[in-house]
Amino acid sequence: MNKFDKQLRKTAAKENITAPENVKAEIEKTLNALPEKRIKTMHIRILPRIAAAAACFLFVMLFILPNVSVTYAQSFENIPVLSDIIRVVTIRNYFYSDDYHEMDVDIPKIDDAENSEAAENINKDITELTEEIVKEFYKEVEDIGNNGHGAVYVDYDIVTNTDKWFTLKLTVTSVRGSGSVYFKYYHIDRSTGKNVYLADIFETSDYSTIITENVKEQMRQQMKSNSDLTYWVDSEDLGFDFAAVSDSHNFYFDENGNLVIPFDKYEVAPGYMGHPEFTINKNEIKKIMKDKYTNIFK
Numbered sequence: 001m002n003k004f005d006k007q008l009r010k011t012a013a014k015e016n017i018t019a020p021e022n023v024k025a026e027i028e029k030t031l032n033a034l035p036e037k038r039i040k041t042m043h044i045r046i047l048p049r050i051a052a053a054a055a056c057f058l059f060v061m062l063f064i065l066p067n068v069s070v071t072y073a074q075s076f077e078n079i080p081v082l083s084d085i086i087r088v089v090t091i092r093n094y095f096y097s098d099d100y101h102e103m104d105v106d107i108p109k110i111d112d113a114e115n116s117e118a119a120e121n122i123n124k125d126i127t128e129l130t131e132e133i134v135k136e137f138y139k140e141v142e143d144i145g146n147n148g149h150g151a152v153y154v155d156y157d158i159v160t161n162t163d164k165w166f167t168l169k170l171t172v173t174s175v176r177g178s179g180s181v182y183f184k185y186y187h188i189d190r191s192t193g194k195n196v197y198l199a200d201i202f203e204t205s206d207y208s209t210i211i212t213e214n215v216k217e218q219m220r221q222q223m224k225s226n227s228d229l230t231y232w233v234d235s236e237d238l239g240f241d242f243a244a245v246s247d248s249h250n251f252y253f254d255e256n257g258n259l260v261i262p263f264d265k266y267e268v269a270p271g272y273m274g275h276p277e278f279t280i281n282k283n284e285i286k287k288i289m290k291d292k293y294t295n296i297f298k
Helices: 003-015 021-032 036-045 047-068 070-077 116-147 207-225
Strands: 087-097 101-111 150-161 165-176 178-189 259-262 277-280
Touching (some): 087 116, 101 165, 116 178
Parallel strands (some): 101 150
Antiparallel strands (some): 150 165, 165 178
């Protein structure tokens, strides 16, 4: 046994790492298939060795390699925990940079064997959207050249990834004189394998009126509490008063299962307000929601 092996076992013993339940289950399954006498012998002689080996393996995977290998650490961060079935990977990056223009576009792909149709729908939409963004960028570079500056960035985040629900957030930032940011949220109901839109989570058709009024009331209260805040509500003379939340409006569930309604920059307020979000407590709209979406994180 070399010096590294001794140190590894010594450190692993201190960490008190136990073999995962699924590893134990497989061991027991194998042992149960053997004759009784061999089972007893195997339990006595092999289980301690397997447990020690599993502990060493876990220690190497979780503690040693991420700290000594940059490549491994980066790839480890991209691997979801075992309970997450859906994986999201960057399949392509478009990058361009000169003195006047810059583009950095990451295109994600959802890899989900169980909900392949829903994943394919999202992947197709993202591909079409990002390809159009890239096309428009190159056209702008050709048309404007050195007479102006512009940049576009596309990135993504996994908002939720559980055995019940999946949400992917795509962020598009465009800079042309002033910057603008807009988002697109994609959802998969893991219990049905279907893509979900805002209208799908409600039982009643008048949900839009209820959600819209809730958002408007939050806007009013915020402006009442802070005179520096401005929303386009109750101001029809401006010509672009916020009207209503549509069936396909962006949304997501926060960690407590509350409904969050986000808006893009300039959608419901002046640019200095950024991209506001409004959280609606699930208990306030529980009566109009489908039952399975009222306890989505339980």
